[in-house]
Amino acid sequence: MASDFIINDETAGDDLYPAAFGRGHDPSQVVPCMFAPPAEIPLVPESEWVPRIRDRKKYKTGLRDLYDAGRAGKIKDQNGQGYCWAYSLVRTCEYVRAAMGLEYTALSAHSVACKVKNFRDEGGWCGLSAQFVRANGVAPESLWPAKSMSRGHDTPAAWEEGRKYRITEDFVDLTRAAWDQDLTWQQVVSCLLQNIPVVADLNWWGHSVCYVDVDVIDGEVCPDLDNSWTESWGDKGTARLQGRRKYPDGAVATRVLNPA
Amino acid sequence: MKLLGGACLFVCLFASVAASTDPVPSPQPVPLVTPPAPPPGETLPDWPATPVVPQPMPPQPAPKAVANLAVDELYVVQSDEDVQLLASPPGVVLITKESGPLKLRGKFVGNKIVSTRTYQKKNVFIVERIAPGDVELLLVPAGKVERRTVGDGGEPIPPPKPKPDDPPSPKPPEPVTSFRVIFVYETGDPLTPAMQQVMFGEKVRNYLDGKTTAHPQGGKGWRRYDRDVDATNERDPDLKALWQATKPQLTAVPCVVVATNRKAEILPLPADEDAAVKLFDQYLSGGK
Numbered sequence: 001m002a003s004d005f006i007i008n009d010e011t012a013g014d015d016l017y018p019a020a021f022g023r024g025h026d027p028s029q030v031v032p033c034m035f036a037p038p039a040e041i042p043l044v045p046e047s048e049w050v051p052r053i054r055d056r057k058k059y060k061t062g063l064r065d066l067y068d069a070g071r072a073g074k075i076k077d078q079n080g081q082g083y084c085w086a087y088s089l090v091r092t093c094e095y096v097r098a099a100m101g102l103e104y105t106a107l108s109a110h111s112v113a114c115k116v117k118n119f120r121d122e123g124g125w126c127g128l129s130a131q132f133v134r135a136n137g138v139a140p141e142s143l144w145p146a147k148s149m150s151r152g153h154d155t156p157a158a159w160e161e162g163r164k165y166r167i168t169e170d171f172v173d174l175t176r177a178a179w180d181q182d183l184t185w186q187q188v189v190s191c192l193l194q195n196i197p198v199v200a201d202l203n204w205w206g207h208s209v210c211y212v213d214v215d216v217i218d219g220e221v222c223p224d225l226d227n228s229w230t231e232s233w234g235d236k237g238t239a240r241l242q243g244r245r246k247y248p249d250g251a252v253a254t255r256v257l258n259p260a
Numbered sequence: 261m262k263l264l265g266g267a268c269l270f271v272c273l274f275a276s277v278a279a280s281t282d283p284v285p286s287p288q289p290v291p292l293v294t295p296p297a298p299p300p301g302e303t304l305p306d307w308p309a310t311p312v313v314p315q316p317m318p319p320q321p322a323p324k325a326v327a328n329l330a331v332d333e334l335y336v337v338q339s340d341e342d343v344q345l346l347a348s349p350p351g352v353v354l355i356t357k358e359s360g361p362l363k364l365r366g367k368f369v370g371n372k373i374v375s376t377r378t379y380q381k382k383n384v385f386i387v388e389r390i391a392p393g394d395v396e397l398l399l400v401p402a403g404k405v406e407r408r409t410v411g412d413g414g415e416p417i418p419p420p421k422p423k424p425d426d427p428p429s430p431k432p433p434e435p436v437t438s439f440r441v442i443f444v445y446e447t448g449d450p451l452t453p454a455m456q457q458v459m460f461g462e463k464v465r466n467y468l469d470g471k472t473t474a475h476p477q478g479g480k481g482w483r484r485y486d487r488d489v490d491a492t493n494e495r496d497p498d499l500k501a502l503w504q505a506t507k508p509q510l511t512a513v514p515c516v517v518v519a520t521n522r523k524a525e526i527l528p529l530p531a532d533e534d535a536a537v538k539l540f541d542q543y544l545s546g547g548k
Contacts, residue, residue: 042450055453059533060462069465099460103479103495164493169447169486194451195460255447256486260493 003224005234006217009243038171038183041253044190049221052193053214063095063195064213064224072098073106075237076228079147082123084208085201086113087228089129090138091210092197092254093165099195102259107165109228110148111139111158119149126199126208127181130170130252137162164260171196171253183251189214189221191253200225201250208250217242327369329353335369335387335397338379343401345385352395358384433546436520438473440502441482441540443529445514454532455514459484463533471544473498487513518543 044052056062066072072095078087090109098104109129116124116132139162144153171191173181183191188198188211198211200223213224222240231237329335335353337345338360347353362384365376387397443459445451451459458464472481478496485491485503487510494500506517506524514529516536520543530536542548 036448040448042448044450052453056456059457059460060465061453061456061460065460065462069462099484100489101480101483168490169488190450194447195456196447256489258490258493259483259485259499260495 003235003238003240005239006222007239007241007245009245011245036169036171036255037173037175038187038253041171041183041187041190042194043186044193046186046189049189049193049214050216050219053216053221056193056213061195062213063099063192063197066095066098067212067226071104073104075226075231076109077147077230078109078228081113081121081147081149083109083113083121084228085124085126085199086110086116086129088199088201088208088210089126089133089252089254091226091228092199092252093133093138093167093257095197095210095212096254096257097259100257100259105165105260106141106146107138108141108144108146108148109138110146111144111153111162114149114151115154119151121149123206125179125181125250126201126252127172127176127178127250130167130172130181130199130254131178133165134167134170137164137166140165165257167254167256168258169256171255179250181250181252182248183253185247187253188223188248188251192223196253196255198223198248199252199254200248202245203249204245211248212238215240222246329369329387329389330367331389332367333369333389334364334366336364336377336379337385337387337397337399338381338383339399339401340382341401343383343399345387346398346400347387348396348398349393352389352391352393353397354388354390356386356388358386360384434521436544436546438498438519438521439481439540439544440472440499440519441468442499442503442506442517443482443484443514444487444510444517445484446488447486449513451514455529457533458516458530458536459514461533464536467537467540471540475499518548520544520546520548 056065063072076087076091078084087109090107090112093107094104112129112132113124115136116128136159139153139158143155143158143161171183171187176182183198188200191198192211192214199208200211201208209228210226211223212226215222215224217240220242222242223246224240225238227233227237227239229237327335345355345357347355360382361378361380363376363378364384364386365374367374368377445455445459468482469480474481475496475498478494478499481496481499483499483503487507489503491500491503491507494503502517502519502524506526509526511526512528516527516529518525518527518540525548527539530539
């Protein structure tokens with residue numbers, strides 16, 4: 001079921017922008033990336049978007065339907081820290097696993113953010129967390145508990161297990177830095193229609209979220225997102241974006257993890 | 261005990277025996293006219309044949325005693341005369357001719373216990389049932405025909421034992437003890453709505469959740485894999501083995517791997533969710 005919480009161009013930004021959640025920009029952290037460029041995303045013609053969305057609702061084929069069926073775990077909680085860019089990316093990993101039919105395993109976004117930022121509470125970008133998870137994976141919350149900043153969890157055992165959850169395929173622009181990854185709106189919708197979740201960095205919000213699915217509001221195709229501010233936010237932690245606010249300023253699409 | 265037909269065959273046999281017998285009760289059959297043998301070195305001339313005039317047949321006696329012959333019983337006919345024993349229709353009984361005196365042990369017709377009997381006469385015919393149905397036995401001695409009708413008593417006849425050269429009969433479907441499914445696709449290639457309906461739709465999802473063989477660590481017994489995934493760390497060892505066995509065999513995707521018991525097949529993606537459920541049902545019922 002699509003979220004009842006809609007953010008559109010008339011929604012006041014200050015109400016949605018807790019200062020601690022800013023994603024921040026650090027142009028010094030430029031790391032090359034190695035995966036399929038967004039140009040290879042098979043585009044779904046815009047004329048097919050609305051009919052396809054109706055079809056997805058009819059047969060319940062979308063990732064949101066998997067979430068509603070209890071196959072994708074719960075909405076995460078970044079605990080008021082500036083790790084949204086890791087939470088959004090790790091959430092796409094959980095959705096890819098749900099799409100593969102794997103049992104839900106809670107993955108620790110804090111393990112990614114703590115390692116990337118050396119346990120400092122700092123903002124980042126989805127391209128940065130994606131780069132880390134491609135190389136190192138993500139520790140499961142069974143070995144690195146949610147919201148934990150403890151270095152005691154940073155063990156070889158945790159990362160040996162974490163490597164099983166590496167991203168093996170995604171859509172990344174090889175010509176851009178980690179902080180500059182982006183997808184066009186057409187690419188974003190095409191991915192979502194193919195059940196490929198998208199990490200969306202949104203400058204107007206200073207935030208990064210996980211685009212899970214697409215929906216139609218007043219004839220407009222809109223993303224249906226999972227936030228990482230617990231289920232007390234929005235519509236049980238989810239929302240839909242309408243108007244110009246839906247266009248990401250940075251984006252990565254997570255396609256494949258190996259089964260584990 | 262039943263009297264049966266088979267009169268046409270009987271008439272023909274009788275006619276041929278009668279024609280070669282002398283003396284024959286009236287009316288006398290007309291002998292065939294045959295050309296004289298040509299002298300040595302000469303060819304046979306084109307001699308017109310004399311037509312055989314059909315003669316009315318005398319009324320035939322009704323068949324005598326009738327017996328029910330079970331499949332494990334012996335029906336024995338003996339005679340000191342040179343006789344033939346024929347069966348009509350063929351294929352119902354097996355007739356074996358032996359020379360007497362002869363001692364036989366078995367279950368004889370009309371006697372439900374095993375016993376030993378001695379047959380003293382020169383010719384002994386042993387009749388055994390090999391197929392269900394009634395049969396007429398024709399005893400053809402010189403100059404006369406005796407008939408016996410042998411029924412099957414309505415008892416079920418077990419199927420004949422297969423001969424060594426017979427092809428093996430089809431086995432009944434093996435019970436399905438494990439059922440696993442892997443949808444395979446390329447995440448970089450577009451899926452049509454129909455493909456998504458099959459691979460991600462609620463109907464197929466719920467069906468497979470309920471029907472596939474789950475593993476304690478691996479969850480449900482079905483997956484959707486990108487064709488490039490490495491299942492080294494797959495928690496379900498059976499799905500891991502299935503993927504490692506079938507991944508090198510994959511050609512076109514999307515497709516579906518269906519495994520029942522220890523046998524797997526790679527199939528094209530069904531057209532829609534109903535076709536998918538129907539396909540899986542066939543495998544689950546052992547019909548595939």
